[in-house]
Amino acid sequence: MIDLYELAGADPALRFSPYCWRIRMALAHKSLNAKLIGWHYGDKRLPGGNTTVPVLVDDGQVIGDSTAIAIHLEQKYAEGPSLFGDEGSMAHVRFIVAWTDTILQPALFPLLGAEVIKHVKPAQQGYYRQTREQRLGTTLEKAAAGAVQHTSTALAAMAPLRSVLADEDFLGGVEPSYADYAVFGAFQWYRVLGAPELLNADDPVHAWRERMLELFDGLALEAKVAA
């Protein structure tokens, strides 16, 4: 019995957290079913004293942090297809996860913060604004007003991704790996929030994103998108 606590919007069907999407995809990769439990900023405390989602509860074992959850799934469900490949590959995948956390997602965030707050319950909007504006160093609205510049910065940040995906179907090679799920989480965050198309149709990243959306019978494609 697996429970996955994941971020929900004020509309509980809207699931836009990039970190939670990593785990949704990783569970599907291992053909595991989980009960999805929506959690919203300010909701009751998460299991195990965790303060961020995703949190996985697997037969009573509580694991917080998306990378720790992915490693747990890899180790406990070792018989399923590997998320990381061999031991050396895990370090490479973790580099891509770290690139997503520190370069890709921060490049996209100025384009998204003003969208996210529309889906935060009114009582929690002050908390969201204060913490995220501190991170941005400006207001959510000023960041959104710089969309043209932020878009070009984000597209430039994707250069290493573009370079690999020009030759490979997935970051994992012929099959997707956890590296693909980590990077894809950022694109699914953008997509579920209903933000405008970011990628040119001839960008290899665009073709890869389409392949990712089709995986697992369109798991990500079918997710509710903000109106």
Ligand SMILES: N[C@@H](CCC(=O)N[C@@H](CS)C(=O)NCC(=O)O)C(=O)O
């Ligand atoms: N390092 C964590 C980061 C997770 C994270 O930041 N989650 C956000 C949602 S996308 C969160 O729960 N934020 C709670 C808050 O800001 O209060 C992971 O990889 O799981």
